[in-house]
Amino acid sequence: MSVPTRWGADSVENLDTSTDGTTFANYVLNTYFAGAPHDQIVWWGRYFDLGTDPAGVWDGDSEANALSNAVKGYANPSGGNAWIQPIGDPYLPNVGQNGTYTQGKNSGAYVCGNIAAHLSGKLKLPTSQVLYVYADFEYLTNQQFVDGWANGVLTYGADYWAACYTAPGAASEAFFEAAGTYSLAWTTQPEYVNSTYCASPGPSWAADAIPGITTYVWQYAENGPGACGGYRSGFPCDLDQIYPNFAGPYGNGMCDYMLGIPHG
Amino acid sequence: MRVRCVGIWVATTTAVVGFATMGTVLASRDGGLVALPESARLSAMIVREALGPSEAAKSLGKPRCPVSELRFGLYHNFGRAMSQDGVLFSFENLSASVCTLEGYPSVQVYSKGGEAMLTRLVHGGGMFFSDPGARVVVIRPRHEGLFGFSWPSTDQPKVDQTGCVKEATVRSTLPSESGSLKLKLDFNSREFTPVCKGVGGVTAIAPASSFPF
Numbered sequence: 001m002s003v004p005t006r007w008g009a010d011s012v013e014n015l016d017t018s019t020d021g022t023t024f025a026n027y028v029l030n031t032y033f034a035g036a037p038h039d040q041i042v043w044w045g046r047y048f049d050l051g052t053d054p055a056g057v058w059d060g061d062s063e064a065n066a067l068s069n070a071v072k073g074y075a076n077p078s079g080g081n082a083w084i085q086p087i088g089d090p091y092l093p094n095v096g097q098n099g100t101y102t103q104g105k106n107s108g109a110y111v112c113g114n115i116a117a118h119l120s121g122k123l124k125l126p127t128s129q130v131l132y133v134y135a136d137f138e139y140l141t142n143q144q145f146v147d148g149w150a151n152g153v154l155t156y157g158a159d160y161w162a163a164c165y166t167a168p169g170a171a172s173e174a175f176f177e178a179a180g181t182y183s184l185a186w187t188t189q190p191e192y193v194n195s196t197y198c199a200s201p202g203p204s205w206a207a208d209a210i211p212g213i214t215t216y217v218w219q220y221a222e223n224g225p226g227a228c229g230g231y232r233s234g235f236p237c238d239l240d241q242i243y244p245n246f247a248g249p250y251g252n253g254m255c256d257y258m259l260g261i262p263h264g
Numbered sequence: 265m266r267v268r269c270v271g272i273w274v275a276t277t278t279a280v281v282g283f284a285t286m287g288t289v290l291a292s293r294d295g296g297l298v299a300l301p302e303s304a305r306l307s308a309m310i311v312r313e314a315l316g317p318s319e320a321a322k323s324l325g326k327p328r329c330p331v332s333e334l335r336f337g338l339y340h341n342f343g344r345a346m347s348q349d350g351v352l353f354s355f356e357n358l359s360a361s362v363c364t365l366e367g368y369p370s371v372q373v374y375s376k377g378g379e380a381m382l383t384r385l386v387h388g389g390g391m392f393f394s395d396p397g398a399r400v401v402v403i404r405p406r407h408e409g410l411f412g413f414s415w416p417s418t419d420q421p422k423v424d425q426t427g428c429v430k431e432a433t434v435r436s437t438l439p440s441e442s443g444s445l446k447l448k449l450d451f452n453s454r455e456f457t458p459v460c461k462g463v464g465g466v467t468a469i470a471p472a473s474s475f476p477f
Contacts, residue, residue, distance in 0.1 A: 052343020
């Protein structure tokens with residue numbers, strides 16, 4: 001069984017931020033990405049640890065409500081369900097992301113603890129009992145810190161699994177591969193020089209793969225400075241998609257491994 | 265306010281006028297360096313935030329801030345997420361008079377060899393901020409107008425193979441003004457990663473309250 005790709009977005013911006021008279025989530029889904037196929041967005045990458053900009057972390061059910069109301073507002077393949085893909089981007093005093101194993105482990109545990117603290121009737125652990133938490137390490141880091149972060153996630157609870165946001169050739173890539181404890185990768189192609197690339201009605205799945213780590217999430221376009229599909233340039237979110245042709249245990253592909261915002 | 269350890273050189277087109285590092289701004293209009301403690305910047309922020317709409321209205325008709333009376337600086341570094349960097353830059357009014365700024369500054373990043381890194385500059389937000397939109401911003405003496413700037417960056421070690429550079433200078437031109445201000449950032453530091461060719465984003469100039477962090 002296969003499913004079509006599920007479009008997503010990610011942002012540092014809170015989903016309930018007032019934007020042109022509506023929520024940020026609703027504006028992105030129903031105005032900024034109003035055109036097909038991007039109006040099929042049903043999931044969103046959000047930070048539960050963002051050391052350089054703590055104001056950008058998940059702030060509670062009002063964000064879940066904003067996404068839910070936006071997703072329910074149009075016909076989409078999820079039937080109105082929405083999901084949140086949690087991300088951890090630690091930045092510690094004095095060391096940034098270049099800390100010790102223990103500091104990495106504490107950071108992994110911290111992001112999981114913040115996720116757990118925000119679980120509610122509006123934001124639920126996946127029924128699959130597998131939640132992937134993505135590490136976003138874009139500063140100088142090292143093997144011990146990367147190893148520690150994954151261990152902090154994996155030992156936090158049975159539902160929590162470590163995954164990574166990286167790109168082929170990125171400084172962090174080799175550390176994630178060597179760790180052997182990151183189950184999935186979220187890659188960035190086609191970014192860098194070709195950051196304005198956009199295909200319509202949408203690309204075939206063409207994510208750059210990370211050797212040894214299953215690559216099932218793709219940052220399709222960076223929309224902070226370079227719009228792709230949105231009519232208004234310079235907008236604070238990216239466009240993402242998940243691997244098509246993977247049904248997932250409940251028919252929602254990789255969304256079955258994200259935090260769920262149930263329809264209703 | 266968080267301003268992490270950032271080494272920057274601030275210069276007009278004719279002279280170096282400032283240097284900032286861990287919580288301290290060293291600034292001088294004539295090239296000499298003096299210490300301006302972080303507490304002073306915080307106080308300045310508080311005073312600026314007290315500027316209400318009525319006072320702003322009374323100041324309409326005030327002259328535009330001339331480039332020669334402004335200091336271009338790094339106000340806040342949001343850091344890096346999803347392959348983008350975002351900062352707030354400031355234009356500080358060094359004169360003794362109230363003046364105004366309005367609109368979108370032009371920004372370009374030049375490599376050490378003089379190559380322009382931004383292939384396009386779009387008006388709007390970056391990953392870390394929304395665009396407050398153009399409006400007249402009243403700048404009292406020793407206070408600042410801010411704007412957001414984002415750019416594509418990389419953490420790839422072989423930067424020379426990816427169209428990215430470690431040494432670059434940011435140059436900004438005010439809307440409807442001639443003359444530019446420049447700022448050298450260390451794009452190979454713990455705070456900033458190499459800047460890549462691509463599309464940059466810039467917001468309109470606005471008060472600090474428009475950019476919560």
